[in-house]
Amino acid sequence: MRRGLLRALKTRPGRLLAAPYIVWMALFTVIPLLLVVWFSFTTPEGGFSFDNFSQLLGYGAYFGRSFWLAALSTVICLVIGYPLAYAMSRETGAMRNTAMLLLMLPMWINMLLRTYAWMSILENRGLLNQLLSFLRLPTLHIINTPAAVAVGMVYNYLPFMVLPILTVIQKIDKSVVEAAQDLGGNQLTVFKRVVLPLSLPGVLSGITMVFVPGVSTFIISQTLGGGNSKMLGELIEMQFLGGTYNPYLGSAISLVMMVIVLISMAVMNRFGEGEEEVMVL
Amino acid sequence: MKKELIRLVDCTMAFDGEIVLNAINLTIHDKEFLTLLGPSGCGKTTTLRIIGGFETPTAGSVLFDGVRINDVPPHKRRVNTVFQKYALFPHLNVFENVAFGLRVPQTLKGDDGRKRRVKVSEGEIEERVQAALELVGLKGYHRRRVHQLSGGQQQRVAIARAIVKRPQVLLLDEPLGALDLKLRKEMQHELKEIQQQVGITFVYVTHDQEEALTMSDTVVVMNHGNIQQIGTPVDIYNEPTNAFVADFIGESNIIQGVMHRDYDVTFAGRRFLCVDTGFDPEQPVDVVIRPEDVRITAPEDGQLRGTVNSVTFKGVFYETFVNVGDLEWMVHSTAAPTVGDEVGLCLTPEDIHVMDRPDLFPKGAEALTIEDVDPEPEFEDKYADEEAEETET
Numbered sequence: 001m002r003r004g005l006l007r008a009l010k011t012r013p014g015r016l017l018a019a020p021y022i023v024w025m026a027l028f029t030v031i032p033l034l035l036v037v038w039f040s041f042t043t044p045e046g047g048f049s050f051d052n053f054s055q056l057l058g059y060g061a062y063f064g065r066s067f068w069l070a071a072l073s074t075v076i077c078l079v080i081g082y083p084l085a086y087a088m089s090r091e092t093g094a095m096r097n098t099a100m101l102l103l104m105l106p107m108w109i110n111m112l113l114r115t116y117a118w119m120s121i122l123e124n125r126g127l128l129n130q131l132l133s134f135l136r137l138p139t140l141h142i143i144n145t146p147a148a149v150a151v152g153m154v155y156n157y158l159p160f161m162v163l164p165i166l167t168v169i170q171k172i173d174k175s176v177v178e179a180a181q182d183l184g185g186n187q188l189t190v191f192k193r194v195v196l197p198l199s200l201p202g203v204l205s206g207i208t209m210v211f212v213p214g215v216s217t218f219i220i221s222q223t224l225g226g227g228n229s230k231m232l233g234e235l236i237e238m239q240f241l242g243g244t245y246n247p248y249l250g251s252a253i254s255l256v257m258m259v260i261v262l263i264s265m266a267v268m269n270r271f272g273e274g275e276e277e278v279m280v281l
Numbered sequence: 282m283k284k285e286l287i288r289l290v291d292c293t294m295a296f297d298g299e300i301v302l303n304a305i306n307l308t309i310h311d312k313e314f315l316t317l318l319g320p321s322g323c324g325k326t327t328t329l330r331i332i333g334g335f336e337t338p339t340a341g342s343v344l345f346d347g348v349r350i351n352d353v354p355p356h357k358r359r360v361n362t363v364f365q366k367y368a369l370f371p372h373l374n375v376f377e378n379v380a381f382g383l384r385v386p387q388t389l390k391g392d393d394g395r396k397r398r399v400k401v402s403e404g405e406i407e408e409r410v411q412a413a414l415e416l417v418g419l420k421g422y423h424r425r426r427v428h429q430l431s432g433g434q435q436q437r438v439a440i441a442r443a444i445v446k447r448p449q450v451l452l453l454d455e456p457l458g459a460l461d462l463k464l465r466k467e468m469q470h471e472l473k474e475i476q477q478q479v480g481i482t483f484v485y486v487t488h489d490q491e492e493a494l495t496m497s498d499t500v501v502v503m504n505h506g507n508i509q510q511i512g513t514p515v516d517i518y519n520e521p522t523n524a525f526v527a528d529f530i531g532e533s534n535i536i537q538g539v540m541h542r543d544y545d546v547t548f549a550g551r552r553f554l555c556v557d558t559g560f561d562p563e564q565p566v567d568v569v570i571r572p573e574d575v576r577i578t579a580p581e582d583g584q585l586r587g588t589v590n591s592v593t594f595k596g597v598f599y600e601t602f603v604n605v606g607d608l609e610w611m612v613h614s615t616a617a618p619t620v621g622d623e624v625g626l627c628l629t630p631e632d633i634h635v636m637d638r639p640d641l642f643p644k645g646a647e648a649l650t651i652e653d654v655d656p657e658p659e660f661e662d663k664y665a666d667e668e669a670e671e672t673e674t
Contacts (some may be wrong), residue, residue, distance in 0.1 A: 175368035254457075
C-alpha cells in the first residue's frame with residue numbers, strides 16, 4: 001500500500017500537486033492513528049499489555065447502544081431519504097433548487113446550535129409537548145432518551161443520505177429508463193428493475209456517510225441523551241478530557257470501534273456487490 | 282399493396298413554442314423498411330419518439346392499425362426501440378438484458394374482457410433469448426457483462442433485446458451512428474437480413490444518405506420539421522422533388538434558372554433543352570445536375586466554357602471543379618483534366634433536372650450545402666440579403 005503510494009509519487013506527473021495533502025495526511029492522520037494503536041497496547045506504566053482490551057468487556061453496553069442507535073438512524077435516514085432523493089431527481093428547475101435549498105439550509109447553521117434547538121423542542125416543557133398539550137394530546141417524554149438521540153442523528157445526517165443517492169439517480173442514463181419502458185415495464189417495474197439496482201452505489205455511500213459519524217457521535221448523544229444513554233463517543237471523550245483521564249483505555253476503545261466500523265462497511269460493500277451479482281444471474 | 286400499419290395524421294410537435302414537426306403526414310406499411318432521413322434537427326428522431334410513445338404530439342393523431350394511440354404509454358405499444366447509444370442495462374449481463382422484456386409481467390385482456398397478468402415461462406425465455414442472440418450473431422455471449430462488449434456487440438444486444446419481444450414494428454434511432462465505417466457497412470447488410478428474416482416493419486432514423494439508400498424500401502427525406510419527399514431510394518436519387526433533397530442525397534450542382542416554357546430553360550447564362558414540363562411561364566426554378574452527368578469536352582465542343590480549378594482523385598473517379606463565369610461546377614469523371622486548362626462542359630437534356638424553388642430554402646449562386654441549411658437565424662438573414670439582391674437586379 002505505502003510502496004504503491006511511493007511509486008505513484010515517483011512515476012506520476014503532477015505528483016507535486018498532491019504533496020501538500022500527503023504531508024498533511026501523514027502528519028495529522030497516519031501518525032495519530034499509529035499513536036492510537038501504540039497507546040492502546042500500552043499501560044500507564046509504559047509496558048506492553050492487552051489490559052486495555054480486557055477492560056473493554058465492561059463497556060459492552062456502550063458498544064451495543066452506539067451501533068444500535070447508529071444503525072437505527074441510518075435505516076430511518078434511508079427510509080426518509082431515498083424517496084426524497086427519487087422525488088427530487090424527477091423535479092426540474094425551480095422546484096428542485098428549492099428542495100435542495102431546504103435540504104441544505106440547516107447545514108449552514110452550526111451543528112451544536114442545531115442540536116440545542118432540538119433540545120428545546122423535545123424538552124418536557126418544550127415546543128413539541130406544548131403543541132401536544134394544546135391539542136389536548138398526552139405529552140411525551142423524549143428528551144434524555146435514546147429516541148431523542150435518534151431524532152437528532154436523523155436530523156443532522158439526513159442530507160448525507162439524500163445527496164449521494166440523488167447524485168447517482170440523476171446520473172442514470174435517461175435512455176436506459178426509456179428502454180425499460182419500451183420493453184414493457186410500467187413505472188413500478190422500471191423502478192424495481194432498473195432505477196433501484198442502478199442507485200445502489202448511492203445507497204451504499206449514503207449508509208456509510210450516516211452510519212460512520214453516527215457510531216462515534218458525542219455532541220448529539222450528550223445534548224439530547226442527557227447522560228442516560230451514553231454512547232461510545234462520550235466514553236472516549238471522557239477518557240481524554242474527563243475526570244477519568246485514561247488515554248490508554250480511550251485509544252483501545254477508539255481502535256476497537258474503528259475496526260468494527262471497518263468490518264461492517266466491508267461486509268456491507270460485499271453484500272452490495274453480492275446483490276448486484278444476484279440480480280445479474 | 283401492403284397493409285397499412287401506422288399512420289401519422291397532421292402530427293405537429295412543439296417544444297417551448299418552437300415547432301419541431303410541422304403537421305406531417307406519413308403512412309408506414311406492414312413489413313416495410315422505412316427510413317427517416319435528414320440533417321440533425323430535422324425532426325426525424327422526434328417522429329420516431331412519437332411512434333414509440335416517448336413524446337405526445339402537440340397536435341394531430343398517431344394511428345396504429347387504425348386505432349388512435351396518442352395517449353398509449355410506451356410499455357403498452359407493440360413497438361420496440363433500438364436506442365441511439367444502445368441504452369443497455371449496465372447492471373445486467375447479456376442474457377438478462379435480452380430477457381428483460383420477457384420477464385416483465387404483461388397485463389393482457391382475455392377473450393372474456395378480463396385483464397390477466399401473463400408471465401413468460403423460464404423455458405420459453407431461455408429459448409427465445411438464445412434464438413434472438415443467434416439471430417444477431419452473439420451465440421455464446423449470453424454470460425458476458427455488457428461493458429465487456431465492443432460497440433458493435435452492444436449494438437447487437439440492443440437489437441436482440443428489442444426483437445425478442447416480437448414487436449410489430451422495430452424503431453431504430455441512428456443505431457449504427459457510433460460504429461466505424463467498416464462495421465457500419467456490415468451491420469447495414471445484417472440489419473436488412475434480420476428485417477427480412479423476422480418479417481416485421483423497421484422504421485429507421487439516420488442522417489447518412491448512403492445508409493438510407495442501401496437498406497430502405499421507402500425513404501422519407503425531412504428538413505426543418507417538414508417532409509420533403511417520400512419515395513423508393515431510386516426515386517429519391519433520380520427524381521428529387523427539390524434542391525434540398527437533390528443536395529442531401531448525393532452531390533449536386535444546384536443552379537438558379539428560369540423555366541420559359543416546357544422543355545426550355547435558361548441557367549448559367551445559356552438556354553438549354555430539357556425534359557421537364559408543367560411549370561408556369563418564366564417561372565424561377567432550381568436546376569439540379571449530378572456531377573457524374575456532366576461531360577468534359579474540348580472547349581469548342583462544350584455548351585459551357587470554363588477553366589479547371591482543381592482536380593482531386595477520389596478512388597473510382599476524379600472530382601473536378603470547373604469555373605464557368607462566377608459558377609463553380611462539380612464534375613465526376615474517370616479521366617482527369619489538367620488544372621488551369623480551358624475545357625468545355627456538355628449536358629444532355631435528360632441530365633437537367635428542373636425543380637420548383639421552395640421559398641423556404643435560399644439558393645445562392647453556388648451549390649447549397651447542408652451546413653448552410655441548419656441554423657435558422659442565419660438562413661433568414663441570407664434570405665433577406667438575397668431578396669434585396671433580386672429586387673435590385
